[in-house]
Amino acid sequence: MATEKELAEFLAGVERRAFKQAAFAVRDDDAALDIVQEAMIKLSQSYGDRPAPELPLLFTRILQNATHDHFRRLKVRSSWLTLFSQLAGSDDDDSDPLETLESQSDSTAAESAADKVEREQIVRVIEEEMARLPGRQREAFVLRYWEDLDVAETAAAMGCSEGSVKTHCSRATHALARALRGRGITL
């Protein structure tokens, strides 16, 4: 059974990534925070007595469910509102992609202020393109490459076959690379 300290450390370790993942999906920071809080509470209430190694997969699944529930609620409330929020989310792209062209420095330790700003812009562009990926592709990519789950675990978390996971990951990678190239970024 996970101790309270282990659970607290686990939540502290995943909360930022969880927030970002939810934000990619819903494109609304407030809603993403609500989703993360809901997922944390569900994990703590329902699975707070589970062994610590089981927590990551459980939390991943709960976070996905909470995100899906959010969309379901939105759909029930008003379908046009969903459309509006998606449009609004894509409108805040005021960065100039050409400015990120030359920022390829690997060293972040001795970055100048200008390099840092450029790097932040690249990160922002990548996040925007992540948010634009189709939901299942983004989910597979995030679980596989950001959460470090293996193919079988990703398939279990997504409720699909391992073949589907590989397909989603491959498509996500290619779509992302293409989109970033289109905005002048080569990783």
Next chain:
Amino acid sequence: MKEVEFAYRVRQALNEGAGSLDELTLQRLASARATALARRKQNPAAQRYPIPSPLLAFAGRGSSLGLERDGSSQSPWSSWLFRLGVAAPVVALVVGFISVYQWREAEQIDELAAIDLALLLDDQPLSTYADRGFGALLEQERGL
């Protein structure tokens, strides 16, 4: 292999993004974490003597309505009370509806039986009851 390398670089960027959240977001995440930990499910052995707390029981119950599919289980007494609180008014409502329905049905049967009896005992032909004037006469007599 190239795909993995690309994914690794994206991952680095995503980590950077997650690492540079603004202070307000971090505070809200910390607050969410504290709330979650306060509602942590305890080991059943540690809950042998639960402290009755209506506020906490209600809060847990209310927010766990959607958790049934996760197989969550609440403390037995709060769950029992909650179910009883929901079931009792529903049962009372259903019993009330059934009673009213049966009473109305019995009343209608009585009325029809009275009409049938009146028709059978009366020496007037049936067609007179369809006559408006006869109906008005009956009403007048009833008024008297």
